[in-house]
Amino acid sequence: GQNIDQPTEMTATEGAIVQINCTYQTSGFNGLFWYQQHAGEAPTFLSYNVLDGLEEKGRFSSFLSRSKGYSYLLLKELQMKDSASYLCAVSITGGGNKLTFGTGTQLKVEL
């Protein structure tokens, strides 16, 4: 089976940088997704990593190490609107586009 771990909650200050970690144990790894979900809203896609390394997209970056079963999402220049749940999800080979999600990290951005 698959196991995905991420912290339940994090708090950070507006303007700062925060790193949300995700570790996974899975067979047939075929990529890792990060989604953002505001309370009462649909999850929205942030990033996809399938090769080792850093993918940068504006204020958000995502890193993957396949050998370590580890990823992180880096948010820079935090804004109040970044307060949301951040979901880590793993795709496995042979599973079509079957994603296994972590429980999500609730990020609170404070003044």
Add this chain to the structure above:
Amino acid sequence: ETGVTQTPRHLVMGMTNKKSLKCEQHLGHNAMYWYKQSAKKPLELMFVYSLEERVENNSVPSRFSPECPNSSHLFLHLHTLQPEDSALYLCASSQDSRDNEQFFGPGTRLTVL
């Protein structure tokens, strides 16, 4: 309408009722998904349809019955549900059933009394 839409947004039903959730995607995608999101739990994949054929049934109880009449529409028929089935039901779509970004609808908040 753009993206993925779901109706109703909120639903309250008794255990003996029959109701249906509707999802429609306007993205020209070929794959559609149903997920269940309960408080403090990960998103759980329930069903996957690719080109209107069910390709994944994740050990979901038979009181949940999906239907995909065409690539743009997906239904989840509900009957004799239990209070523990109360959750947010999310629909998603992707270009196909390989590893592509999934686009989620806003969800239906279901309460079973």
